[in-house]
Amino acid sequence: MDYPAFRQSLSRSTPPDALDRALQGLWWDAKGDWQRAHECAQEQDDRRGAWVHAYLHRKEGDAANAGYWYRRTGGAAPELSLPEEWEAIVRALLAEAESA
Numbered sequence: 001m002d003y004p005a006f007r008q009s010l011s012r013s014t015p016p017d018a019l020d021r022a023l024q025g026l027w028w029d030a031k032g033d034w035q036r037a038h039e040c041a042q043e044q045d046d047r048r049g050a051w052v053h054a055y056l057h058r059k060e061g062d063a064a065n066a067g068y069w070y071r072r073t074g075g076a077a078p079e080l081s082l083p084e085e086w087e088a089i090v091r092a093l094l095a096e097a098e099s100a
Contacts (some may be wrong), residue, residue, distance in 0.1 A: 003091050016078075020097070022048040026090050047073050048093055055085055064100065 001009075006027070009016050014042050015027040025040035034056065041053040054069030060084060070077050078085055 001094060003087075003094060006090055006094060014065065020044060020048065020093075022052045023093050023097075024088070025049075025052045025056070026086060026093075029059070034060065048096070051089055051093075055089055057081075058082070058085070 001016065004089040006023070010027065012031050014023045014091065019027060021044035022041045027037075029037035029038060030032075034063075035083075038053070038056050041049050041056055043049070050072040052071050054066050054073060054077070057063075057069060058068035058077055060066075063077075066077060078088070
């Protein structure tokens, strides 16, 4: 799946089955369901899930918790707006999934 297809899938009531839990989390976040997004991120215990988890806590305003999750990814909070970060994560995770 590419980024335009991911964006288009947001018109559906459920995320596409092919998405892993990290991408499902971003899908639910775009739909305005932070809690469901957070549950998805928690269920994927790897770098991808940690990155989404970090973003969600940053969005929530919990900088300390976000910092913990960014460190789990090996990075730090980006100097991007939340919408820019959301898009960057979606694009990166989709690209990783395609190359796998």
